Amino acid sequence: MKRNTWQRTAVREALGARDDFVSAQQLHASMKAGGSPIGLATVYRALSDLAEEGDADALRAGDGESRYRACVSAGHHHHLICRSCGRTVEIQADDIEHWAAGVAAAHGFRDPQHVVDVFGTCAACAEVDGA
Amino acid sequence: MKRNTWQRTAVREALGARDDFVSAQQLHASMKAGGSPIGLATVYRALSDLAEEGDADALRAGDGESRYRACVSAGHHHHLICRSCGRTVEIQADDIEHWAAGVAAAHGFRDPQHVVDVFGTCAACAEVDGA
DNA sequence: ACCTTGTTGAGAACGATTCCCGAAATCAGG
DNA sequence: CCTGATTTCGGGAATCGTTCTCAACAAGGT
Ligand SMILES: [Zn+2]
Ligand SMILES: [Zn+2]
Ligand SMILES: [Zn+2]
Ligand SMILES: [Zn+2]
Numbered sequence: 001m002k003r004n005t006w007q008r009t010a011v012r013e014a015l016g017a018r019d020d021f022v023s024a025q026q027l028h029a030s031m032k033a034g035g036s037p038i039g040l041a042t043v044y045r046a047l048s049d050l051a052e053e054g055d056a057d058a059l060r061a062g063d064g065e066s067r068y069r070a071c072v073s074a075g076h077h078h079h080l081i082c083r084s085c086g087r088t089v090e091i092q093a094d095d096i097e098h099w100a101a102g103v104a105a106a107h108g109f110r111d112p113q114h115v116v117d118v119f120g121t122c123a124a125c126a127e128v129d130g131a
Numbered sequence: 132m133k134r135n136t137w138q139r140t141a142v143r144e145a146l147g148a149r150d151d152f153v154s155a156q157q158l159h160a161s162m163k164a165g166g167s168p169i170g171l172a173t174v175y176r177a178l179s180d181l182a183e184e185g186d187a188d189a190l191r192a193g194d195g196e197s198r199y200r201a202c203v204s205a206g207h208h209h210h211l212i213c214r215s216c217g218r219t220v221e222i223q224a225d226d227i228e229h230w231a232a233g234v235a236a237a238h239g240f241r242d243p244q245h246v247v248d249v250f251g252t253c254a255a256c257a258e259v260d261g262a
Numbered sequence: 263a264c265c266t267t268g269t270t271g272a273g274a275a276c277g278a279t280t281c282c283c284g285a286a287a288t289c290a291g292g
Numbered sequence: 293c294c295t296g297a298t299t300t301c302g303g304g305a306a307t308c309g310t311t312c313t314c315a316a317c318a319a320g321g322t
Contacts (some may be wrong), residue, residue, distance in 0.1 A: 003288050003299060025278075039302035044279065060191050064310080065278065080234055089238050099226065100249050103211055107220050109251030116247050118231050120240030134268060134319050156309075170271035175310065195278080196309065 007038050011046035012055070012070075020086035021059055021067035059117065082122035091118070138169050142177035143186070143201075151217035152190055152198035190248065213253035222249070 014031050015022070022030075028043040047068045050056035057069045057079065073090045076097070080089040096116055104112035145162050146153070153161075159174040178199045181187035188200045188210065204221045207228070211220040227247055235243030 001289085001299080005287075005300065007301070023278085037302095041280080041303080042301060045300085060193075060195070062191075064191070064195055064197075066195075080238055080240060082240065083244075091234055093230065093234075095230065096227070099224065103222055103224075103249055104251045107211055108254035109211060109213065109249075110254075110257045112249060112251040113214075114247070114249045116245070118234055118240075118243055118245045120235045120243040123239035123241075126241045132268075132320085136269065136319075138270070154309085168271095172272085172311080173270060176269085194309095 007042050008046050008049070010036055010038060011043055012050065015047070015050070015056060015068060016070040018070070020088055021057075021061075021069045021081065023065050023067050027068070078116045078118070080118045080120065082125055083119045084121050084125040087122050087124070138173050139177050139180070141167055141169060142174055143181065146178070146181070146187060146199060147201040149201070151219055152188075152192075152200045152212065153217075154196050154198050158199070209247045209249070211249045211251065213256055214250045215252050215256040218253050218255070 024044050024047050028040045031038055051058040059067045078091045080091055100114040155175045155178050159171045162169055182189040190198045209222045231245040
């Protein structure tokens with residue numbers, strides 16, 4: 001049975017307080033900085049639980065580090081992420097879902113899953129760079 | 132200037148001899164097994180060069196390991212990958228390209244890139260599981 | 263052949279994540 | 293409110309993929 005500990009709640013809240021993707025280590029550091037005595041391993045466990053339950057989005061960045069973000073919209077969706085500041089927009093596109101399912105089916109693949117992420121430089125960051 | 136060493140050629144050929152995604156370590160092991168004295172670091176370097184030049188596809192799996200595959204079709208494309216045996220189908224879908232570009236533009240994001248991969252269990256593997 | 267300079271490779275270093283395991287906490291049941 | 297069974301915690305060690313270091317080496321131009 002799954003128990004409710006203040007640690008899990010704390011991670012959930014700490015993650016919810018941010019609106020961009022953070023790594024487990026970053027989150028742990030900021031929680032510690034805020035006075036919480038929570039352990040790093042626990043943050044890892046809580047985050048992977050949240051991701052499994054669909055309450056958080058997981059994202060594997062190019063540097064081999066997993067980043068997490070509290071889910072804003074319910075249900076399946078994708079992300080448009082600023083590669084510079086991490087600002088994130090949630091995207092829902094049924095076309096993509098159908099396309100992915102269709103591609104899998106067309107080649108006889110079962111239980112299709114898909115990874116769809118769009119990266120770019122957001123307007124704010126583009127301005128800073130250009131300035 | 133970029134030099135041509137037998138090591139780079141060997142990696143290119145070893146990768147081309149396979150038709151699924153392999154990790155740097157797997158490729159290194161199989162090259163060693165085949166009698167090559169090539170070093171692990173060199174395989175890593177060669178693979179990341181190949182990926183940069185667009186001669187190989189790179190893919191970050193869920194376990195945090197990078198896998199590579201010789202590019203069959205030229206130009207930009209995506210993959211449909213069997214999560215069990217690694218069998219891979221290259222996919223080209225202009226719809227997706229347009230959609231990704233459109234999503235980025237609609238939110239003011241510049242220099243869009245995207246990650247689009249579809250995973251599933253191929254017919255052969257589904258049969259084995261079911262049997 | 264000779265020199266310049268990019269490349270190699272063994273092992274050390276690194277960094278993110280997971281494992282270990284004794285201690286502490288949760289919660290159902292009494 | 294106790295109690296006991298069982299889960300979770302957490303600090304540090306272990307793991308594991310990848311990158312770095314640096315002395316020896318080799319590709320190519322002249
Ligand atoms: Zn930005
Ligand atoms: Zn989707
Ligand atoms: Zn398969
Ligand atoms: Zn594409």
